[in-house]
Every structure is written in structure tokens, then in C-alpha cells.
Amino acid sequence: MFTSTVPLLSGLIIWPIFAAIVVAVLPAKRFAKFFAVVALLIELLGALAVVAYFDPQQADFQLVEQYPWIPLLNIQFLVGIDGISVLFIPLSVLLSLLSMLAAWNSVQSLQSLHFSLLLALQGVTVGVFCALDLILFFLCWELTLPLIFFLIGYWGIGPQRRSAAMKYSLFMLFGGVPLLFGIIILAINNATQLGGSIPQDLSFSLPVLLNVAMDDQLQVVVFLLLILGFAVKAPLVPFHTWLPTVSMEGPTQLTALLVGLKLGIYGIIRFAMTL
Numbered sequence: 001m002f003t004s005t006v007p008l009l010s011g012l013i014i015w016p017i018f019a020a021i022v023v024a025v026l027p028a029k030r031f032a033k034f035f036a037v038v039a040l041l042i043e044l045l046g047a048l049a050v051v052a053y054f055d056p057q058q059a060d061f062q063l064v065e066q067y068p069w070i071p072l073l074n075i076q077f078l079v080g081i082d083g084i085s086v087l088f089i090p091l092s093v094l095l096s097l098l099s100m101l102a103a104w105n106s107v108q109s110l111q112s113l114h115f116s117l118l119l120a121l122q123g124v125t126v127g128v129f130c131a132l133d134l135i136l137f138f139l140c141w142e143l144t145l146p147l148i149f150f151l152i153g154y155w156g157i158g159p160q161r162r163s164a165a166m167k168y169s170l171f172m173l174f175g176g177v178p179l180l181f182g183i184i185i186l187a188i189n190n191a192t193q194l195g196g197s198i199p200q201d202l203s204f205s206l207p208v209l210l211n212v213a214m215d216d217q218l219q220v221v222v223f224l225l226l227i228l229g230f231a232v233k234a235p236l237v238p239f240h241t242w243l244p245t246v247s248m249e250g251p252t253q254l255t256a257l258l259v260g261l262k263l264g265i266y267g268i269i270r271f272a273m274t275l
Contacts, residue, residue: 008053009079009130010065012046012089013123013140015039015047020119029111033104040097042160043122047090054086061132061207069136073199078133078206086272088129088262095260096122099253106252107155114155122256128263134183134204134271141179144263145172151254158249164242165250171232172243179229182222186275189214209275226272234264 013137019039026032054062064080081089100118108112124147127140153165183204189210191201202211214222247255 004235005221007065008046008050009081010067010077012043012050013079013124013130014117015046016043016046016123016126020116020123023112023119026112032112033115036119037097037100039119040093040100040122044093044097045092046092047126050081051086051090054081056083059083064132069133073204074129074202075135075137075204077134077136079127079130079136080132081130084164085129085266086191088089088266089126092125092129093122095257096125098124098184099257102253103251110154117147117151118253121151125261125263129266132206134206136178136204137271138176138183141263141267142172142221143170145176148254148258152246152250155254156250157252160245161249164245164248168242168246171235175229175232175239177229178225182225182229184213185218185222185225187242189218206271206275222275223272226275227268230264230267230272232264234268236264 016039018037023032023039026035040171050063059082061080061082065078067077069075069077081087095123100115103114103118121144124140124143128137128144131137131140149165149169152168153162156162156164158164186209187202187204188198190203190209193197193212193214194201203212234240243258246258250258
């Protein structure tokens with residue numbers, strides 16, 4: 001792994017969340033909207049800097065940042081990128097920026113809160129694409145749920161928007177359970193292979209887990225759990241029925257985000273196929 005001396009990736013996660021708090025409390029609605037767009041433009045510049053720093057000749061993880069988080073369980077704030085994730089970051093920022101511009105005049109009520117939620121969603125989305133610790137990944141993955149729930153339920157354009165928000169939430173909660181179980185099994189398998197004890201020898205680090213042996217039967221179990229969790233958000237048949245409902249009832253700019261971000265597909269490629 002190639003460690004970064006400049007906290008670019010953590011900055012791309014924290015900055016939009018910080019900007020979201022500022023936008024939410026700003027008294028002037030028009031100024032809040034301008035600040036939100038400027039914040040995403042700064043985020044886009046940072047994302048392009050990540051692409052510029054990325055060396056396509058190196059196959060290992062780059063711009064890695066590693067900070068202690070929950071030492072008792074060996075959980076870390078561990079982020080980094082490789083060839084799979086590097087372009088997801090600037091493209092997600094660009095899509096969020098376009099969605100925000102699309103909502104410029106269409107959102108009339110609680111504008112500051114709406115733009116604040118879009119900024120926060122961008123922050124946790126970058127977290128999904130950068131996280132190399134599976135618990136950090138799962139946290140960012142699940143934090144998208146309440147943000148999208150409120151965006152659908154309050155600013156949806158259909159009469160059944162609240163039902164659509166609830167349907168989306170139930171589907172995502174259903175997908176989160178097998179995903180968490182798959183992550184826990186991977187961590188326990190690491191401790192087992194080392195002949196160590198739990199929780200001292202648990203590991204949620206993706207670079208570590210990629211090099212841990214696993215018997216064929218356990219591989220099948222983990223793959224099915226991970227693919228089930230990611231299939232819900234992808235969405236793959238038969239877990240796709242929330243998408244047309246949300247598309248009909250939710251705000252148009254959010255539908256563009258849900259379709260364009262490809263979080264579920266990224267999860268399948270990044271974790272289910274490799275682990």
C-alpha cells in the first residue's frame with residue numbers, strides 16, 4: 001500500500017459533511033444554495049486532484065490513510081483507492097453537482113435542508129468508494145439510508161412519496177443484514193486462520209482479508225451473503241421493485257443519483273467478487 005502524506009481522501013469525506021452542517025444552519029436560503037454549489041465545486045477539484053495523484057502503473061492501493069478508531073475490535077479509519085475506485089469519486093461528485101443544479105428552482109420548501117442532505121449524501125458516498133475497512137464501509141453504506149429516506153419522503157413529487165420512502169428503507173435494511181453477517185464471518189475467519197483469539201485477532205481490513213485463505217464452502221456462504229446485500233441496492237432481480245416506485249414518487253434529481261451512483265455494482269465488484 002502507498003500511504004499518503006496529504007489527507008486527500010478523508011478530506012473528500014469530511015468536507016461535504018461539514019459543508020452540509022453549514023448549509024443547514026445558514027439563515028439566508030439563497031446564500032445557502034450558492035455555498036452548497038461552491039462546496040461541491042471544491043469537492044470536485046479535490047476529486048480531480050486524487051485522479052492526478054493516482055499512478056495507473058501501480059496495482060496496489062494508493063493514497064492510503066490509516067487512523068486508529070476502535071482498537072478493541074481492530075477497526076480502523078482506513079481509506080485508499082485503486083483502479084476500481086479512482087474514477088467513481090470524481091464522477092459521483094459531478095453527478096451530485098448536476099443533481100443539485102437540477103434542484104435549484106424545483107425545490108421550494110426547506111431548501112437549505114434539501115441541499116444539506118445532498119451534500120451529506122455526497123460525503124458518505126465518497127466514504128463508500130474509499131473505505132478499505134469493512135466496518136467503515138458498512139457505516140458509510142448504511143448512512144446513505146436515512147439521507148435518501150428524507151429526500152424521498154419530504155421532497156418527492158408523487159402522492160405516495162412517503163410510502164416509497166418506507167419501501168426503500170425496508171429493502172435497504174433487509175440488504176444490510178446479510179452484508180453485516182458476511183463482514184463478520186470474514187473477520188472471524190481471519191482470526192481462525194491465524195490461530196488467534198477473538199476479538200484480538202479480528203480484522204476488517206480489505207488489504208488483509210484479500211490475502212487470508214478461506215475454504216470453498218465458506219467462500220460460497222460469504223459470497224451469497226455479500227451478493228444478497230449488494231443486489232438489493234444494485235438493484236438486481238428480484239430485489240429491484242423499489243426502484244420504479246422511488247422513480248415515480250421521489251424527486252427527479254434523486255432518481256438520477258440512485259441510478260447513476262452504482263453503489264451496489266461497486267460493492268459487487270469491490271467486495272463480493274474479490275473476497
